[in-house]
Amino acid sequence: FSSQTPITATLFPGDGIGPEIAESVKQVFKAAEIPIKWEEHYIGTEIDPRTQSFLTWESLESVRCNKVGLKGPMATPIGKGHRSLNLTMRKELNLYANVRPCCSLPGYKTRYDNVNLVTIRENTEGEYSGLEHQVVRGVVESLKIITRSASLRVAEYAFHYAKANDRERVSAIHKANIMQKTDGLFLECCREVAEKYPEIKYEEVIIDNCCMMLVKNPTLFDVLVMPNLYGDIISDLCAGLIGGLGLTPSCNIGEGGIALAEAVHGSAPDIAGKNMANPTALLLSSVMMLRHLNLNEKANQIQNAIIGTIADGKYRTADLSGSSSTTEFTNAICDNL
Amino acid sequence: FSSQTPITATLFPGDGIGPEIAESVKQVFKAAEIPIKWEEHYIGTEIDPRTQSFLTWESLESVRCNKVGLKGPMATPIGKGHRSLNLTMRKELNLYANVRPCCSLPGYKTRYDNVNLVTIRENTEGEYSGLEHQVVRGVVESLKIITRSASLRVAEYAFHYAKANDRERVSAIHKANIMQKTDGLFLECCREVAEKYPEIKYEEVIIDNCCMMLVKNPTLFDVLVMPNLYGDIISDLCAGLIGGLGLTPSCNIGEGGIALAEAVHGSAPDIAGKNMANPTALLLSSVMMLRHLNLNEKANQIQNAIIGTIADGKYRTADLSGSSSTTEFTNAICDNL
Ligand SMILES: CC(C)[C@H](C(=O)O)[C@@H](O)C(=O)O
Numbered sequence A, B: 001f002s003s004q005t006p007i008t009a010t011l012f013p014g015d016g017i018g019p020e021i022a023e024s025v026k027q028v029f030k031a032a033e034i035p036i037k038w039e040e041h042y043i044g045t046e047i048d049p050r051t052q053s054f055l056t057w058e059s060l061e062s063v064r065c066n067k068v069g070l071k072g073p074m075a076t077p078i079g080k081g082h083r084s085l086n087l088t089m090r091k092e093l094n095l096y097a098n099v100r101p102c103c104s105l106p107g108y109k110t111r112y113d114n115v116n117l118v119t120i121r122e123n124t125e126g127e128y129s130g131l132e133h134q135v136v137r138g139v140v141e142s143l144k145i146i147t148r149s150a151s152l153r154v155a156e157y158a159f160h161y162a163k164a165n166d167r168e169r170v171s172a173i174h175k176a177n178i179m180q181k182t183d184g185l186f187l188e189c190c191r192e193v194a195e196k197y198p199e200i201k202y203e204e205v206i207i208d209n210c211c212m213m214l215v216k217n218p219t220l221f222d223v224l225v226m227p228n229l230y231g232d233i234i235s236d237l238c239a240g241l242i243g244g245l246g247l248t249p250s251c252n253i254g255e256g257g258i259a260l261a262e263a264v265h266g267s268a269p270d271i272a273g274k275n276m277a278n279p280t281a282l283l284l285s286s287v288m289m290l291r292h293l294n295l296n297e298k299a300n301q302i303q304n305a306i307i308g309t310i311a312d313g314k315y316r317t318a319d320l321s322g323s324s325s326t327t328e329f330t331n332a333i334c335d336n337l
């Protein structure tokens, strides 16, 4: 890769505060001279029959082609007849692993110090199968589906990630004492993959116990891998430990080398357009995107500028009890580059 | 009820540290002159075909007849062909609601102050249906079953509890944005019951967001009601906030007015028989049993003695970084009565 050839990346600013925080990323990338050309895509105004959602087929094609992208928050419009935009994205692009590093931000104090863990969530099946039926009046069922292929794939990714990032341990989170077949299969797959990585420690932790341990002492954990719903729950819990979803990045890994980084917080319509939003989660997600592209030096530079600005404390947005606008905070990061 | 007529209550000391902590309860009840006669039952050594577990039919009959009981930890023996003892108990006795108050213990410092919430868990269905199948090789499914009757029953109990205990708000915890039919039905039932309790505030919180809020600010919550698995997860998370399962009581409510109070921690075989176990969770559970029997004065007396002893700090067991034996700690509580 030469710094002369720009890489094309898809950008979904999203809605609500999305466009403002996406602007912030564009500004920081420009200041840091990142060789990226953004291909912007917006949420459609009508349901695209090919995606069954307001996400257009063209926008998904853009990610498939560029293989790398960044996504702001997208609120799913209320109503029936179409799927959540986030779920459509995961499904259509086969984004099988959702990776959320969760590290204490130096300078932003919470009840917990030195949190440094990563949740890796299976992103395509489990409780998110969408299969639900009324059995008889007053009795409904949801199907949780666990497959060997998806479990092996995410376990493989988790161990690969642990190795590539000098992590020591992978913990598989489950409730196989109750769901012996589904979570049992998930564990079986994790064990099989663990065998191939003797240098990485492997353990299994029951989800209820895991949550208790996380709130008592999160430094006990390193890399956590788990089925879809547990990942949804535990990644939000972990985000809470370091200050919330406004500060935590995420990246979705798909088949064929696709990486779609994403801010997982909401679109905060109440403060949209007011230049008040905190762009940290999307900025840190864009850093994950840069690492995926092996632009590690640039990634470090931006990450340090973000952390430095928050630690410095002079410019902070309202959610962190500051009074800076999105623009002021972004300018401060650019100055710190 | 006259203080002269003793009430008969079933006692399952359980295994591991169970007998020692049950001894502690018996001693404190004696010292506090509680008019209770214990009917002790042990775990069988063979599988009882009528319960499909090591729990005997007679022991369950004892609870059905006495309608009130206290249960220590029971480890489910490893192996196939029988059910978890805890699950057998819930199923056979139709223990439909699991109530876990979670309050900061004055004098035992954690990262959180002033936690004061109660989780009420549906205890009979949901992800615990036990219905699992292999669909084809490498594809397995678990069925989550939600019924209108069980949802109404636990919602009814939650609102009744809130009213009886001067609580302001009930939050229904769910993931109905994904499991629209199952969790949707659960919410529908909660809303129906909420209508009948206009004096109690009602809200709905998505489980991932709930976990984030709980670790950021648990004082936002009051009474939480939820399907089985979410209750399993969230009650352990909440226990972690105030110090762990060794300090949190629980009580199972069944059809026909049955109440089975229970310590939900494990049987800790490593320290069993060493006079080291902390009896607090079982003692506080026995306090819940007393309240169920309307012995509120006695309940307060014992609760204050437990809290006072822990706050005093002179006698604490090893799990709370003290060096007292179970007996010394129990004696101190009796002295504080
Ligand atoms: C918005 C919602 C459908 C989504 C999920 O449940 O996965 C969100 O909570 C997340 O974690 O990305």
Ligand SMILES: CC(C)[C@H](C(=O)O)[C@@H](O)C(=O)O
Pocket (backbone or CB within 6 Å): A177, A178, A208, B084, B086, B087, B232, B264
């Ligand atoms: C031991 C286990 C079967 C049980 C459960 O999952 O319900 C436990 O975690 C609990 O909370 O009582």
